[in-house]
Amino acid sequence: MQRPYNFSAGPAAIPEDVLQQAASEMLDWRGSGMSVMEMSHRGKEFISICEKAEADFRQLLAVPQNFHILFMQGGGLAENAIVPLNLSQGGAVDFVVTGSWSQKSTKEAAKFCNAAVAATDEAQGFTHIPDPASWKLRGDARYVHICSNETINGVEFQQLPDLASLGCQAPLVIDFSSHVASRSVDWSRVGLAFGGAQKNLGPAGLTLVVVRDDLLGHAMAMCPSAFNYRLVADNQSMYNTPPTWGIYIAGLTFEWILRQQEGAASGVAALEARNTAKAELLYQAIDGSQLYENRVARDCRSRMNVPFFLKDESRNQAFLDGAKARGLLQLKGHKSVGGMRASIYNAMPLAGVQALVDYMQSFEKQG
């Protein structure tokens, strides 16, 4: 039976291979007699799962050895507090606001530090990324925060800013929740990256933090121990009991990514090629239609989250109902924006995007 195509923005589709394997190992993980959920996190079975997940993630995104990979909890929303608690020392932090998530991050950080907006595209409805040359970066900023892909607004940095070339010595912090592992990362430009797992990596409840060694050890006194990066790193993500199931599913997903091939490319490079093709197919269909529109500037359209609107909004419900009947699920746009949104993460095959495009065209013709 063909499974439906699930366009949820997160929690989101998981590769079918991963689900099959998780189901088959549910009662007995590889002869251990236990489900992964039943294993002590300090036992050799789970430690092997966790170490392999970390090593595979390091390989697939070419994470340098001077970065720690941490498995944490609380999602991006908790990290909006945890990052300033660990990095700001209560000082200046600059934010570039390109959508709902970076806006939330700014507001939350202001509880803990001197947060300021270095640039914002709010006046244009979050459809552009302000030119880095225009960012008002402070000389005493402890770090500069961006959301490298805005899930709700569909705005993605096609390359990370080079802060050093802007005369800024502060580390760059990126919230890469909704496009992690969909493309390569230039770690030379990054100090810390964080992301909830529930878009591209696995189930909700697991947060991934990749942090450069020199940024550990500066937490404020009011930082809860469970969220102190130094303690988490020193204890191999087991200072408190980690979300073991999430790490296991993420690990299976990393293995799935490493197996992917597109022509000569493999792993993340293969996915990047596939994701580029998927996004082009969908944006071309939108741009070529009379009914649909996407309002984001072409140079910063997200490859992962494609918000679009029906010019005749009275047809929204009919569009969603028809989609569901065809096995095209969870296309409703975020409540703060309205319209539609197709999230086409790593686990969405090209065939799923083609099925959506076919449906959109036939729906438009029905008029």
Next chain:
Amino acid sequence: MQRPYNFSAGPAAIPEDVLQQAASEMLDWRGSGMSVMEMSHRGKEFISICEKAEADFRQLLAVPQNFHILFMQGGGLAENAIVPLNLSQGGAVDFVVTGSWSQKSTKEAAKFCNAAVAATDEAQGFTHIPDPASWKLRGDARYVHICSNETINGVEFQQLPDLASLGCQAPLVIDFSSHVASRSVDWSRVGLAFGGAQKNLGPAGLTLVVVRDDLLGHAMAMCPSAFNYRLVADNQSMYNTPPTWGIYIAGLTFEWILRQQEGAASGVAALEARNTAKAELLYQAIDGSQLYENRVARDCRSRMNVPFFLKDESRNQAFLDGAKARGLLQLKGHKSVGGMRASIYNAMPLAGVQALVDYMQSFEKQG
């Protein structure tokens, strides 16, 4: 095939029925075409799962309507910070220290409030619960914290203290991580209860908080929004993306508990009868032997976590190896205490305890 018996202290055994159902629904939850891990937390499918889990938990522990049931993240260790951030207002908080967990809670809370030890059994190696009449409770305490079952030390409150009868008006906070849903709770004596799910309720990464209505809304300014009980309650545990898989498995576990029967008793009462019988069987075997010993006073021995020592510690590894060969897993004691520990949570059947007792007796006879 008979599954092994898993005595892990947590993450711990999960009822086989729950695992079977989770495996069977992995690719398609009840005709939705999605795994639970793939569902938007804001979609009607997942909302129905979450609402049912909450209602079932309320039913099984008879949680009064003026208490909120929150699904959070971070485990007991994070709650050690989150509770004082929400309840202390930076004022006085009194702790009763009966083992490793209440000791950790005291230390963490001291970052946020004026934490003091009202009573401690450290001098006796955490083998007794200090008589509540002896507790030094301060008149201005914002709350009084106990760990109602100490997982590492095997010390359990057989009844909750009645603070009002001690002349104390502060709410009681209980860390019930390792015995939640194993016995009834007298909510008239409790202001807030919290617990990680990974002992009796489901997988690691889900934290349950049960909090009385009047204790919401007093969070300190430095409390991260994701961990502000008022915001979590007002948003039905969806202020940030909740750990959806954990809530689903906990929900299946709640259904399993509600189905349990022992004689005329059902639900938690049935489990309480079964847990009492299991603990008696194991403690009698220990007390009746020449080789094994448990050092906890009889009136506060845990029904869930039974630490025991071999009087000849040179035989420890042989004991563990022989146990594993018989399908009796994860019996090694916590590294801070040594020896052995049998965690016999709700999911452990009487037959599992009987198998352990049989093995212990045959091992002792081998000499």
